[in-house]
Structures are given as C-alpha cells and as structure tokens.
Amino acid sequence: MTDTPLTLAQPEDTHTGAEWEAAAAAVLRKSRKLAEDDADALVWDRLARTTLDGIPITPLGTPADLADLQTSGRPTRAGAWDIRAHYGHADAALLNEHALVDLDGGVTSLWVSTTDGADLPAVLDKVLLDLAPVAISATAPVAAARALAELLAAQYVDPHPHTNLGADAATASPVDLVEVARLASDLGVLGVLVDATVVHDRGASDVQELAYALATGVTALRTLTDAGLGAAEAAALIEFRYAATDEQFPTIAKLRAARRLWARVLELSGASEQVEQRQHAVTSSPMLAKYDPYVNMLRTTVAAFAAGVGGADAVTVLPFDAPLGQPDGFGRRIARNLSHLLIDESHVAEVADPAGGSYLVEKLTDDTAIAAWDLFGRLDAGEDLEPQIADVVARREQQVATRRRPLTGVSEFPNLAETLPERAPLVGAGEPVRRYGASFEALRDEPAARPVFLATLGPIAQHTARATFATNLFAAGGVAVEPAGPTAGVEDLLAAYDGQPVVCLAGTDAAYAEWGEQAAAALRDAGATRVIVAGKGTDFTDDACATGVDALAFLTRTREALA
Numbered sequence: 001m002t003d004t005p006l007t008l009a010q011p012e013d014t015h016t017g018a019e020w021e022a023a024a025a026a027v028l029r030k031s032r033k034l035a036e037d038d039a040d041a042l043v044w045d046r047l048a049r050t051t052l053d054g055i056p057i058t059p060l061g062t063p064a065d066l067a068d069l070q071t072s073g074r075p076t077r078a079g080a081w082d083i084r085a086h087y088g089h090a091d092a093a094l095l096n097e098h099a100l101v102d103l104d105g106g107v108t109s110l111w112v113s114t115t116d117g118a119d120l121p122a123v124l125d126k127v128l129l130d131l132a133p134v135a136i137s138a139t140a141p142v143a144a145a146r147a148l149a150e151l152l153a154a155q156y157v158d159p160h161p162h163t164n165l166g167a168d169a170a171t172a173s174p175v176d177l178v179e180v181a182r183l184a185s186d187l188g189v190l191g192v193l194v195d196a197t198v199v200h201d202r203g204a205s206d207v208q209e210l211a212y213a214l215a216t217g218v219t220a221l222r223t224l225t226d227a228g229l230g231a232a233e234a235a236a237l238i239e240f241r242y243a244a245t246d247e248q249f250p251t252i253a254k255l256r257a258a259r260r261l262w263a264r265v266l267e268l269s270g271a272s273e274q275v276e277q278r279q280h281a282v283t284s285s286p287m288l289a290k291y292d293p294y295v296n297m298l299r300t301t302v303a304a305f306a307a308g309v310g311g312a313d314a315v316t317v318l319p320f321d322a323p324l325g326q327p328d329g330f331g332r333r334i335a336r337n338l339s340h341l342l343i344d345e346s347h348v349a350e351v352a353d354p355a356g357g358s359y360l361v362e363k364l365t366d367d368t369a370i371a372a373w374d375l376f377g378r379l380d381a382g383e384d385l386e387p388q389i390a391d392v393v394a395r396r397e398q399q400v401a402t403r404r405r406p407l408t409g410v411s412e413f414p415n416l417a418e419t420l421p422e423r424a425p426l427v428g429a430g431e432p433v434r435r436y437g438a439s440f441e442a443l444r445d446e447p448a449a450r451p452v453f454l455a456t457l458g459p460i461a462q463h464t465a466r467a468t469f470a471t472n473l474f475a476a477g478g479v480a481v482e483p484a485g486p487t488a489g490v491e492d493l494l495a496a497y498d499g500q501p502v503v504c505l506a507g508t509d510a511a512y513a514e515w516g517e518q519a520a521a522a523l524r525d526a527g528a529t530r531v532i533v534a535g536k537g538t539d540f541t542d543d544a545c546a547t548g549v550d551a552l553a554f555l556t557r558t559r560e561a562l563a
Contacts, residue, residue, distance in 0.1 A: 020060065081315050084280065085110060085111065088137075092123050110127065116144055117143055162190065164239050190238070191237045193238075193240075194217045240278065244281040256361070284299075286435050300335070308339075401553070407440070416480055444477070448559050455497075543558070
C-alpha cells in the first residue's frame with residue numbers, strides 16, 4: 001500500500017500511501033495510540049474496525065478496493081421515499097386521531113398493527129385509501145386481509161398499489177399465505193411481508209438479518225409457486241422490512257446488498273422478469289434509549305438518512321419517546337418531520353444512489369452480500385440461526401459493558417438529575433424489545449442509596465480530568481458522587497468526608513505517588529470500607545477505573561459495596 005498513489009480531487013493532490021500513513025501516524029502518536037518507535041504502517045491496524053459479522057472496515061478506501069467488485073444492488077427508487085408511520089397498541093379512536101393528524105402533517109402511508117382487522121374501520125376512518133397506502137401486520141392474517149378488502153369495497157375505491165395485506169411469511173400458515181396472496185393479486189396490491197426486524201430486535205447482526213430475510217423470502221416464494229403462481233408474480237407480492245440503525249454505512253450497505261441478494265434468488269428461481277425488491281426500513285428499536293431520550297432524535301436522524309441513501313422505498317421513523325410508552329404528539333411530529341427535513345430541505349432523495357462509487361460503501365456492500373449469501377446457504381441446509389444470534393448478542397453486550405460501543409446519555413455522559421417525560425403505557429404491545437443499553441438502564445432504574453465520596457487530590461486543574469471520568473462512570477450506573485473539591489492535603493479530604501463507605505481517589509499520577517497512599521489510609525481510618533482509584537490500580541486501593549474497564553462489572557461491585 002505504501003507506494004500506491006492516492007488520487008484526490010486534483011492531479012496535483014496525488015500522494016502516496018506512505019505519505020498518508022506518516023500523517024495518520026503523527027496524529028495517533030499525539031493521542032498515544034501509537035508509540036514513537038512503532039512503524040507508520042501500523043495505522044491500518046489501529047484505525048480499522050471490524051463489524052459484529054467479522055467484516056473489516058478499512059480506515060481509507062482506495063481504487064484497489066473495488067477491483068473486480070460486484071456493484072449490483074444499487075437503489076432503484078426514484079425521488080422521495082414513502083414516509084410511513086406506525087399505529088398500534090392503543091385505543092382505535094386514538095390511533096385514528098393520530099393517523100389523521102400525521103397524514104395532514106406529511107405522512108404518506110400507514111402501518112397498522114392489528115389482531116384480526118376488526119378495528120381497521122375505526123382506525124382508518126376518513127383515511128383516503130386510494131391515496132394513502134396501508135400496510136397491516138396481523139396475528140390473524142386472513143381475517144385482517146379480508147377486513148381491509150371489505151373496507152376498500154365500502155369506499156368504492158381502487159387501493160393504492162403499495163397497500164400491503166401483510167401476511168407474515170414467517171408466521172402465516174402456507175394455506176393462509178396463499179389465500180392472502182391471491183386476494184392481494186386480485187386487488188392489485190402487495191400481500192406478503194418478510195419482516196427481518198424480528199431477528200434484529202432479538203440482537204441479530206446485519207448479515208444475520210439479511211440471511212434470515214432471504215431464507216424467509218425463499219420459503220414464501222416456494223409456497224406461492226407451489227400454489228401455481230409464477231416466480232415473478234409471487235415476488236411482486238412481497239415486501240421486505242429491514243432495520244435501519246445509527247451506524248449509517250453498514251445500514252446503507254445492508255439495503256444495497258439485500259437487493260443484490262434477492263435479485264440472485266429470483267435469477268436462480270427462473271423468474272420470467274426481474275422484480276426489484278421493495279424495501280420498508282424501520283429505525284431500530286434496540287438502539288433507542290430510555291434515558292436521555294432526546295438523543296434518540298439524533299439516532300433516528302442518522303438511521304433515516306442511511307435508509308434513504310440506501311434506497312428504501314418506505315421509511316418508518318420511530319418516535320424518540322417510544323421507549324417510554326405511547327408516543328405523544330411532539331414525538332410523532334418529530335418522527336415524521338425527520339424524513340421531510342432529509343427530503344425537502346437536505347434534498348437527499350434527489351440522487352438515486354448518493355453512496356454509489358464510495359470505496360467504503362461499495363466494498364462493504366460486497367462483503368456484506370457475500371457473507372449473507374454464505375449464511376443463507378447454511379440456513380437453507382438446516383443450520384440453526386439462534387445460537388449465532390446469541391453469540392452476537394454476547395459480543396455486543398461486552399462491547400457495551402466496556403464502553404467500546406458507547407451509548408450517549410446511557411453509558412456515556414449520563415444525567416442523573418434528568419426527569420424523564422411521562423407517557424401512557426402501551427396496550428397489548430407484547431414483550432418489549434431489549435435495548436442495547438438495557439444493562440445500564442437497569443442500574444439507573446434503581447439508583448444507589450448512597451453516593452461515592454470523590455476524593456479529589458490537588459487543585460481543580462490537576463484532578464478535573466479523572467474526576468470527570470469517574471463521575472460520568474458512576475452516573476452510568478445510577479451512582480451519585482460527592483466531590484471533596486480543591487484540596488491541598490489529607491486534612492482537606494477528611495474535612496469534606498461525610499462517612500461514605502466507598503471513596504474514589506481522583507488526581508494525577510504524581511499526586512497518587514506523593515500522597516495517595518496516605519489519603520487512602522486516612523479515609524479508611526475515618527470509616528471508608530472500599531477505596532477506588534481513578535486510573536491504574538495500586539496496591540493501596542481495592543479497585544480501579546480507567547478507560548477500557550468493564551463498566552458494568554465495576555459498577556455492580558461498587559453498588560454492592562455501597563449497599
């Protein structure tokens with residue numbers, strides 16, 4: 001790589017890989033992520049990261065990354081995506097009120113969760129079904145599909161072609177799937193849903209989500225073709241639902257890879273014509289946080305951007321307050337306006353494939369597609385996906401615990417003094433999705449009864465860095481601190497100490513060496529039963545907290561000592 005020219009915007013901006021390595025290495029040495037005697041070429045290892053699927057992401061893309069690369073799967077949507085809002089788990093009259101407000105505010109389609117469709121007339125009252133597509137998710141798919149068909153007949157309108165009767169390919173029986181598909185075909189609408197968010201919500205990785213979607217889609221395709229439908233005819237009835245996360249590049253690559261993979265399935269199925277995969281992207285539920293919920297607006301903005309750039313035909317942005325219960329009017333308004341900001345003000349939808357040609361996205365799309373196709377083949381041969389999802393969940397949980405996968409407002413920069421917005425509980429929503437920050441949220445749900453005494457050594461300028469680090473770490477576990485403030489010696493610490501069982505020393509390495517051991521001994525004599533040091537562990541303290549610590553384990557030990 002070191003001799004490869006890196007051509008930038010202008011010919012005179014051409015530089016070698018060695019020059020880039022040297023510049024990057026200089027920055028890493030300043031941040032102490034690279035030693036002075038380390039080779040510059042190590043920047044590739046230091047800056048590269050690996051996805052939960054084991055796919056490496058290079059820190060710098062080059063033309064060589066795209067050599068002999070498959071680039072199919074590009075977005076096919078022209079113009080703005082369908083802004084789809086979700087309705088369910090509340091009184092039908094309330095849902096109808098929400099739907100009418102949302103449609104007036106710019107929502108272009110409705111996604112309704114129902115049991116058997118009996119509530120659809122009330123939920124969809126005054127909704128113009130020829131203008132606004134309705135996608136239903138039902139536990140009794142045939143009854144719900146018939147209910148929607150009857151509602152259409154009662155309005156004497158032709159349904160919007162993107163309406164989906166919503167027979168779930170994973171849960172509907174073959175008989176029900178075929179019946180709903182035939183009804184959809186007669187109405188000229190979609191009839192089958194392949195919902196990959198169900199495995200995403202259980203913790204699946206992007207590759208696992210894609211492989212599940214393929215396996216489920218192929219099963220539906222086989223069922224429908226066995227019933228006499230052609231492969232292309234059956235494919236035209238299917239809509240795929242994927243999760244969009246705030247990891248924008250993997251999300252973009254996942255949606256692009258999904259189209260490529262489904263096109264390959266149809267090619268092998270002998271479809272008489274190419275049917276583009278219709279995609280409905282939903283912002284991830286597990287990525288949302290209960291605490292500091294306003295940060296969810298940032299998460300869903302990035303996720304919606306990635307979904308739009310990735311070419312999703314319809315995008316559902318979950319309201320920022322969804323983890324707290326029934327979203328209120330403000331939450332729903334922000335959710336629908338995110339898409340409008342991206343479409344109408346940022347003009348994201350003006351370009352069919354904004355990420356096209358990006359070395360990173362093209363390479364990641366290709367790697368993701370190859371890995372998903374391999375896993376799909378194994379699933380089709382009978383391999384069980386659940387143990388593999390459990391492995392990903394465990395690895396993600398470890399990354400969250402050590403804060404290598406930081407969660408703003410939860411594991412990083414928590415606010416113990418915040419007052420959460422109050423929301424009405426959801427009705428009949430089933431088991432809640434386990435959020436990525438659930439372990440930290442569980443600690444916050446039951447704050448520690450006593451604070452930690454923060455034994456700050458020296459003036460503010462000397463102790464503030466480690467004191468701030470420790471304060472944020474404790475707060476992530478629902479533990480408050482009482483700082484000593486500026487100190488000049490042990491006497492100042494003892495004057496501020498108020499009998500807390502756990503104390504944490506916070507200062508510079510020089511201060512620890514000078515009077516840290518003396519401070520620890522004096523605090524023990526005054527009643528402290530556990531002494532922690534912010535930084536590397538010492539022989540005169542019981543525990544330590546520094547960057548990379550297993551925060552959950554550390555906080556659990558600390559809370560036990562406080563109790």
